[in-house]
Amino acid sequence: MNKIxxxxxxxxxxxxxxxxxxxxxxQKEASTFPWAYDSNETCYILEGSVTVTPExxxxxxxxxxxxxxxxxxxxxxWEIHSDIKKHYDFA
Numbered sequence: 001m002n003k004i005x006x007x008x009x010x011x012x013x014x015x016x017x018x019x020x021x022x023x024x025x026x027q028k029e030a031s032t033f034p035w036a037y038d039s040n041e042t043c044y045i046l047e048g049s050v051t052v053t054p055e056x057x058x059x060x061x062x063x064x065x066x067x068x069x070x071x072x073x074x075x076x077x078w079e080i081h082s083d084i085k086k087h088y089d090f091a
Contacts, residue, residue, distance in 0.1 A: 004052060004060045005069040010044075015067070020044045023087040028080055036075045040091045043068050048084035053077045 015021065025046075049063040055075040062068050070076075 003057070003071070004054065004062075004074075006060065006062055007067040009065045010067045015044065018042075020067075020087050020089075023089045025085060026088050027083070027085045029083050030080045032077065032079045034075070034077050037070050037072055040072045041070045041088055042091065043070075043086045043088040046085045046087065047082075048086075049081040050084050051079045051081065053079070 023044075026043075045062060045064055045066045045068065047064055049061065051059045051061045052070075053059040053076055057076075
């Protein structure tokens with residue numbers, strides 16, 4: 001299974017080409033919950049901090065200005081440390 005991929009502070013031109021700013025926005029308060037991806041997701045974090053721990057995997061912490069990809073089929077636990085706001089796209 002693929003892992004979570006993070007690009008810290010991607011170039012604004014890359015975000016523009018990807019159309020990130022046209023993607024929907026998702027927000028959630030600090031909390032912990034299980035999640036399973038039924039398709040690939042790419043997101044760009046606008047605010048907040050979160051640690052995502054894949055089932056049988058190592059925790060990955062991400063936050064503001066991170067471009068993150070989650071693979072289809074991954075089961076994980078989200079632990080939001082500070083309220084999160086992100087653009088997201090399912091492929």
